[in-house]
Structures are given as C-alpha cells and as structure tokens.
Amino acid sequence: MTVEANGVAPQGDARRHVVVIGAGAVGSATAIEARRAGLRVTVVEPEAPGSPHGASYGNAGWLSSHSVVPPALPGAWRKVPGWLADPLGPLALRWRYLPRALPWLLRYLASGWTEARVQRTAEALRSLLADAPALHARLAAEAGVPQLVEQRGLLHAYRSRAEFEGDALGWRVRARVGVHWEEWPAEELHRREPDLDARYTLGIFVPEAGHCRDPGAYVAALARHAAAQGARRVVSRATGFRIEGGRLRAVHTEGGDIACDAAVVCAGAYSRPLAAAAGSPVPLDTERGYHVVIEGATVGPRTPVMVADGKLIAHWMDGGLRAAGQVEIGGLDAAPNWRRADILLRHLRSMFPALPEGDAAKVKHWLGRRPSMPDGLPCIGPSAASQDVVLAFGHGHVGLGGSARTGRWVAQLLAGVAPETSLAPFDPKRFG
Numbered sequence: 001m002t003v004e005a006n007g008v009a010p011q012g013d014a015r016r017h018v019v020v021i022g023a024g025a026v027g028s029a030t031a032i033e034a035r036r037a038g039l040r041v042t043v044v045e046p047e048a049p050g051s052p053h054g055a056s057y058g059n060a061g062w063l064s065s066h067s068v069v070p071p072a073l074p075g076a077w078r079k080v081p082g083w084l085a086d087p088l089g090p091l092a093l094r095w096r097y098l099p100r101a102l103p104w105l106l107r108y109l110a111s112g113w114t115e116a117r118v119q120r121t122a123e124a125l126r127s128l129l130a131d132a133p134a135l136h137a138r139l140a141a142e143a144g145v146p147q148l149v150e151q152r153g154l155l156h157a158y159r160s161r162a163e164f165e166g167d168a169l170g171w172r173v174r175a176r177v178g179v180h181w182e183e184w185p186a187e188e189l190h191r192r193e194p195d196l197d198a199r200y201t202l203g204i205f206v207p208e209a210g211h212c213r214d215p216g217a218y219v220a221a222l223a224r225h226a227a228a229q230g231a232r233r234v235v236s237r238a239t240g241f242r243i244e245g246g247r248l249r250a251v252h253t254e255g256g257d258i259a260c261d262a263a264v265v266c267a268g269a270y271s272r273p274l275a276a277a278a279g280s281p282v283p284l285d286t287e288r289g290y291h292v293v294i295e296g297a298t299v300g301p302r303t304p305v306m307v308a309d310g311k312l313i314a315h316w317m318d319g320g321l322r323a324a325g326q327v328e329i330g331g332l333d334a335a336p337n338w339r340r341a342d343i344l345l346r347h348l349r350s351m352f353p354a355l356p357e358g359d360a361a362k363v364k365h366w367l368g369r370r371p372s373m374p375d376g377l378p379c380i381g382p383s384a385a386s387q388d389v390v391l392a393f394g395h396g397h398v399g400l401g402g403s404a405r406t407g408r409w410v411a412q413l414l415a416g417v418a419p420e421t422s423l424a425p426f427d428p429k430r431f432g
Ligand SMILES: Cc1cc2nc3c(=O)[nH]c(=O)nc-3n(C[C@H](O)[C@H](O)[C@H](O)COP(=O)(O)OP(=O)(O)OC[C@H]3O[C@@H](n4cnc5c(N)ncnc54)[C@H](O)[C@@H]3O)c2cc1C
Pocket: 021, 022, 023, 024, 025, 026, 027, 044, 045, 046, 047, 049, 053, 054, 055, 056, 057, 058, 059, 060, 061, 062, 063, 064, 236, 237, 238, 239, 266, 267, 268, 269, 270, 271, 288, 289, 290, 291, 324, 325, 326, 367, 368, 369, 370, 371, 393, 394, 395, 396, 397, 398, 399, 400, 401, 402
C-alpha cells in the first residue's frame, strides 16, 4: 500500500467499514482521515457535533504545539494543599469524589515525579502536537472555515522573572524538545498588550503556536466536512461491541447493532466503559474545566494569553472575550459549580482592568469535561480484546490541538499502514 504525502494511505480497503464513536474534535478529525484513507465510515454520535455538551466546544482554543509538559510536575504535591485552600485557586476537589479519584490522583502526581519522566512525556506529546497549527489550518481550509484557525503565536505572561524561573523546569523541557520562544520585557509586553495589567512584567511568546477562533464552530464544520466526504452519521449512543475470536463484528448502539469491521472509540471523557467493553479497563477520569465569555467586550489581549498567576487563558472568540481554565476533580455527573467560572471572570477583570464592570446578561458560563489520563498522555492504539477496536481518547488539556494528528495516526492504523511515529507511549496497554 502506498502512502500519500500527508501520511495516510489513499487506497484503504473501501469495503472495510469503520464506526467512529463520538464526533468531538478527535472523532471528527478521525472520520475525515479515515475517509481520506479510502475507508467506509459511519459516525455514531447522539448530540449535535460542536455543541456545548462536548469538551471540544468551549475550550480555550489553543493549538499549542509547545503544551508538552504534563500538569503535574516534580514537587506538585507540595503545591496541591495551597491550591485547594485558595478559594480563587486553579484547582478544586469535590471531596465526596475523593475516594474514587484517589488512585488516579496518585498516578497523576507520580507521573510527574521526576524531570526524566516529564521529559519522556514531553517527547511523546511533542510528536502529537508539533505541527498542530499547520494540520488544523489545513483541515479548516478543507472544511471551508479557514478563518477559524490562526497561526500568530501564543503568549505566557508572568509577574516577574522569579515567577518565570519558578516554571524553569517546564521551559527547560520544552527547549529540549525543540520549542523556541521570545522573551518580551515589560516595555515590549505592554507595547504589544496595552490592555494587560501592569503587574505583568515578562512575556514569553511562542511564535510557532496557533489558535482557533471558535472551537465549537470548527468541530461542527469538521463533522459537516466528514459527511460531505461520505461519512454516514447515525444519531445514537454506542454501548458496546460484538467481538468474536478477536475480530469485531458489530458496534452495539441504543438504536441497534451496526455491522462493521473496525471501530474507533473517540467518546472523550465518556470513553471508559466502551474501552472496558473492548477489554481495556483504562484509568480515564475527567478534569472538569470552565469558561466565561463576555459578549461584546472591547478590551482584551492582542495575542491569546495565559497568565501564570491565575493559570487561565484569555482569548478572543467569535462570540466575545473568553477566559478558560480551572481543574475540578469531581467526576462526570456532579452539577456545575459556577463559582469556578466566577473565579475566571474575576481573574479576567484583574488581567484587563479596563474591562467595564459587568452587565451580567453579557457573561456566558460553560462547564467542560476534559478526558484525562493520569500520565498526561492520551490512549491511541488497539484495545486488548481486538485489534479492530482502536482507542483514541484521553487528550486532557491538549485534545483540540492533538486531534488532527490523532486522526491521521488512527487512519493509518485502520488502513494497515505503519503510523509515521511510534505510538508506543500512547499504547492503551501501558496500564497493564
Ligand atoms: C476549560 C477547558 C479548556 C481547554 N483548553 C484547551 C485548549 O486551549 N487547547 C486544547 O487543545 N485543548 C483544550 N482543552 C481540552 C480539549 O477541549 C479536550 O481535550 C478535547 O475537546 C477532547 O476532544 P474529544 O473529541 O476527545 O472529546 P469531546 O469533545 O468531549 O467529544 C466526545 C464526543 O463523544 C460523544 N459521545 C460520548 N459518549 C458517546 C457514546 N457512548 N456513543 C457515541 N458518542 C458518544 C459526545 O457526545 C461527544 O460529542 C480544554 C478543555 C477545557 C475543559
């Protein structure tokens, strides 16, 4: 089988019928790439693609090729009590959920215990993300929404050099995997970001990175594009698999069975029971996050910016000025705690003090569920029960950015082509 320049076989077996479960960023990109590989594709998704139910709708829109450092770094355990005690802090825990979350949390801290472990994670994430801005620009153009992906760099703002040096390990690791950045001293930072509060005195600008101006609209466009390329859509929820002698025969859905030769589990934070049904009981949990959007705001960043003190991202979207962030450990089903979103709003106003005090009607809130593995790496690869069931979820904080490359890798697996990169770090079997 020949491999096209974009890395995906143009002539997959057109009789091979693949069911893609979930049409978030990962599922939609996968459906497009599987069609590009020549496979027959059915997408099973109960909701409207790109609508607020999915994590892909309301994220911060960063296509951050440099987001290769896992959230838990060496010594993170020392900071956790302080974060939890701070009512305006970036981390919250629903205490009732703690017994269920504890094994995941311990693994999460352990995976960032040493710099060597962080480095290994970073190398793997770099292979997933390095060309995310370019891949998304191409997908957006194909899907007819080129204006939604911009490649103008991303900014990190620090209050002092000492605060930046507190993150030295992360930037050292990024440098080792090939990330370059510019340092903007206070004067340059404020020349370029005139609305940013004066307490920020150092900018770290990453020119290679990109962003998406409206992730919900983008995912909706990708799903439409997959359909235009011939992917069939079934509005239903997948519930399991019929696997016989290690070969997949059908995907069970609430609307009946779909006979198929292969399936891809791209159900984001909801993938755990499906992975278990395919023999892979992986430790997927969710890091819940929030956003606020101020519609009609006129003050804000010139470049999408993450501030080190509040650990949130502020970014213009087509719907207004969005601040996204927060990690809340509380499971899939707990009701939203909109105070977490209010924290984002407070931080946003303190980042841009000229933002007028609010007309509450113009502020929109959203809760999203990041699909997160404890080691900071997604699961991408065949399940334990059948090589025909490919798992593709668990992208945590980088699922929008990582979706394009994931789609290509999965299409290569499905088409029987060796993926362009070793997928060993993402192997779902790594958890034993
Ligand atoms: C506050 C916040 C900020 C973020 N910022 C960024 C960022 O700047 N950059 C970045 O790259 N990432 C970011 N992320 C992470 C990113 O949003 C996620 O990693 C990504 O959206 C995951 O995509 P997905 O397709 O796996 O999941 P989802 O978008 O959640 O899609 C999963 C889909 O599966 C469907 N589904 C569920 N169960 C079933 C079933 N049984 N059968 C069929 N379908 C099913 C769902 O309806 C859904 O449509 C952020 C996340 C949050 C919460």
